[in-house]
Amino acid sequence: MIKAPFDVATIRSQFPILQLPSELPVAFLDSASSSQKPEAVISALADYYRTTNANVHRGVYQLSEQATFEFERARGLVALLINATHHREVIFTRNTTEAINLVAHAWGGSNLRAGDVILLTQMEHHSNIVPWQLIAQRTGAVLRAIPIDSQGRLVLDDIDTLLQGVKMLAITHQSNVLGTINPIAELTRKAHAVGALILVDGAQSVPHMPVDVQALDIDFLAFSGHKMVGPTGVGVLWGRKALLDAMPPFLGGGSMIKTVTIESSTYADVPARFEAGTPMIGEAIALGAAVTYLMDIGMANIAAYEHQLSAYLIERLDEVPEVTWYGPPVGADRGAMAAFSMTGVHPHDIAQILDGEGVAVRAGHHCTQPLHVALDVPSSVRASCYLYTNTHDIDRLVRGLSKVKQLFG
Amino acid sequence: MIKAPFDVATIRSQFPILQLPSELPVAFLDSASSSQKPEAVISALADYYRTTNANVHRGVYQLSEQATFEFERARGLVALLINATHHREVIFTRNTTEAINLVAHAWGGSNLRAGDVILLTQMEHHSNIVPWQLIAQRTGAVLRAIPIDSQGRLVLDDIDTLLQGVKMLAITHQSNVLGTINPIAELTRKAHAVGALILVDGAQSVPHMPVDVQALDIDFLAFSGHKMVGPTGVGVLWGRKALLDAMPPFLGGGSMIKTVTIESSTYADVPARFEAGTPMIGEAIALGAAVTYLMDIGMANIAAYEHQLSAYLIERLDEVPEVTWYGPPVGADRGAMAAFSMTGVHPHDIAQILDGEGVAVRAGHHCTQPLHVALDVPSSVRASCYLYTNTHDIDRLVRGLSKVKQLFG
Amino acid sequence: MSDMYRDLILEHHRYPHNFGTLDPHDVSQEEHNPLCGDRIRLDLRIVDNKITEVAFSGKGCAVSQAAASMLTDELIGMDLDQVRQYGKAELLDLIGLPLDKNPVRLKCALLSLKALKVGVYRYLGQNITTDELD
Amino acid sequence: MSDMYRDLILEHHRYPHNFGTLDPHDVSQEEHNPLCGDRIRLDLRIVDNKITEVAFSGKGCAVSQAAASMLTDELIGMDLDQVRQYGKAELLDLIGLPLDKNPVRLKCALLSLKALKVGVYRYLGQNITTDELD
């Protein structure tokens, strides 16, 4: 049994969807795609609309003041979570994807020249590939990727060669398929040594472990609220103030301007410059509640618990001989998820049979087609855990896999 | 007294924020900025997170199926509301602002050439000006604006000259300051006659009146959920299918692709092509609930009721001699809002004193600096109504203005 | 829900009907679902606007392969007008799966139909609208 | 809340202290709030690093104008080191308004402080960080 640094039963009781009366309660193992939400977050969202709702930054009346205060308070909470030096470095976006597009467009559009290199890795999510392709098409920059080895770790032997001509290293902190946690601090040093910036895709790290932008010394960090017990529709771009200050706007519209004539405009300071139009006010406030929820439990405690889950998951999967799982062996650089294949059965069929048993996993390429090319399978099944996952969920997964064997045996 | 085609008291009872126990209940007259939300919408949002939450379009398990079904159902409801020929013409964005940026970037980036003209009006919101400036800078296109007359109507005498060289007419359906409702059908005919497209900023029309994209024969329509009793964080771009089909992507990332290699990608069909990353699932579903709520009451009934409110508002403001209001006289082409100035008192002071009386209005330039230049005032106070506004709210406004006179008299 | 796999689907998955390729053929159309890597190639021989022979090959999940197998049984003797009438509703009836709310699996089930439609429209020199396959 | 307007603010709004311009001056700095069009111009005469004379002009809401009026009273005799110490907290104390949660009105109240700081730093040939004014 796992000895948790916190009480998983209590945590589960705080997530309404895990409490739904049902003959077949869900063993939710798709948190890497989108997490479930605790009542504290759902109530913060609903309460906002019931008691405080008003547009922000513009009204002088009390509801608007209160909404603005809570919205900016959420920004401060996010800054605290990732140890940003200043709350103004936190920009609210829709999700990780938009955050990366913002940097690709606003920073890339004004800094990339023909022949400049953007360095990615073979394990990137499409959201950290396609935005760079789009800006590369416009600027003539080229893309290059750090390869992975058979254990799903980055091959860094040739990193000095790979870094030649690089202006931006855009890399995931934790792979959403392999679970690999990449050595960001080390790569940051190497990138900075050649004058490159580093953008970290924190979609899978910020929800699961302490991430300190100052300790890592990175330049940009992108993540999504919906993967960290927050609502959909809100994500974060964090960037160094000096870099953000120097960037031209991305989207144009209300709130991001100082002055406007029909012909031309001047732009507001950050973060307003990058938050055009009415923001996702309720969602940002609820993300603030999510951050409070996670910090109350403690990111280090969550990471420690998930580390145990990670070991348990691999141990149990190893009992099923037909299963091949991907990524590094259990250890400090592996998160609590596993993508796998099963001899003779297609991932979609596995996922569907598991669904029949109440076990929710994902099947597909998980938005990582280049990685699946490297793994040499068109798709895989992925089971992913979070702070509310318990060993029983994993046991049900393994029992479900027996059912798969039985049907397809 | 106003004879409503529906029961305003009942409608008010459905909005929790209007029911808050308070010594000084709020007379909320800032709906043009962001509307209040009925319980049906708030519950739809909270229930989604309590019972159905999962990422869409990818999972084969039941929660994900259900979430996908409800998300796509919301798209269908939006299509129904604006009479789109096909639900695939509805793209979910964060807000009106992002919707306009999407067109400016994706359509403009591939269709505008140096010297091409984008025609705006002097009454546009910054969100329908700045995106066009940004793409004009990139393409060499130029901006031009249709002027307004002293009653806040467009001056169309020289429209044929103004339309020369125009590739896009981007125009608000209803001014968010003057209340003016522009003759869209007529302008569409003229724009199409010279081969220009028309984008309509429906942020202030779709919430308040029937808007039929086929009857208007327009090309693009943008609007925001939060102004139409829906949540923040979700808006809509509607576009003609053939135009959308021909547009390159805007943001890159998950869900908008068919195939990805490190070097290049192929893109999904619309609407997916324009919905990169995890969408605002809960917010779109709640927008679906908002659309259902509005359609159950009937957009024509709402417009008829607001038309009466509009007349009452102007009639009551006319009783205050120090007040100068802007925009056309009461009539079919004026919505239920009024921006005004008061001799000798600054708009901020007016709004703040009104706030002390529980009356919520906005003071400022309302994201329309070019319009305020035309009006020759740096800022104004705006009172705006919605279906839950009653005459008592307007009476309290007028009583508050007496207080202003008394303090600053 | 794992009842979905009972009987017919698993049977056709294990022992597909009309598996293979036709050479020569009048239609040979391959379709691909990038989400999961499923592939179906459908070959037809057509005489006087009637399908006289049919074969499919491919790999993928049980649903896509079994649906293809069942569809090929239906096709023999069908004329091309009938093919144009034959749609999603008919195929779902045929395979008997409740996939209305499951867009991901629906794509699997319809892959062979897509190969059929695209192939036949191409043979007829006509354009197909994507909506016909939704 | 409309108590906010009682007494001092309305008094200073009606009868501003030190209203006008200085010519010659050692510092003349104009600041502008685009949201509402408020403008404040602040003129200073400085002798031996001490403010000896001050005047403001401008137009805008009662809060911005009254705050400027009150601030000018404070400034006479202040040395430039004291000016650098003088911040948002001091000004809010001075005008006695509860504006912590009201960023829009806060900007109004701080407009004259911004003119003061920007003007004096410029006079000293130093850079100001925007954060100092938040």
Ligand SMILES: Cc1ncc(COP(=O)(O)O)c(C=O)c1O
């Ligand atoms: C006419 C008009 N256009 C555009 C907008 C921008 O809407 P949003 O801030 O939701 O993007 C607004 C509202 O602020 C508006 O009134």
Ligand SMILES: Cc1ncc(COP(=O)(O)O)c(C=O)c1O
């Ligand atoms: C590593 C990684 N990057 C980016 C994303 C994209 O996140 P979103 O869809 O919230 O933009 C995801 C999740 O889907 C992810 O796992």
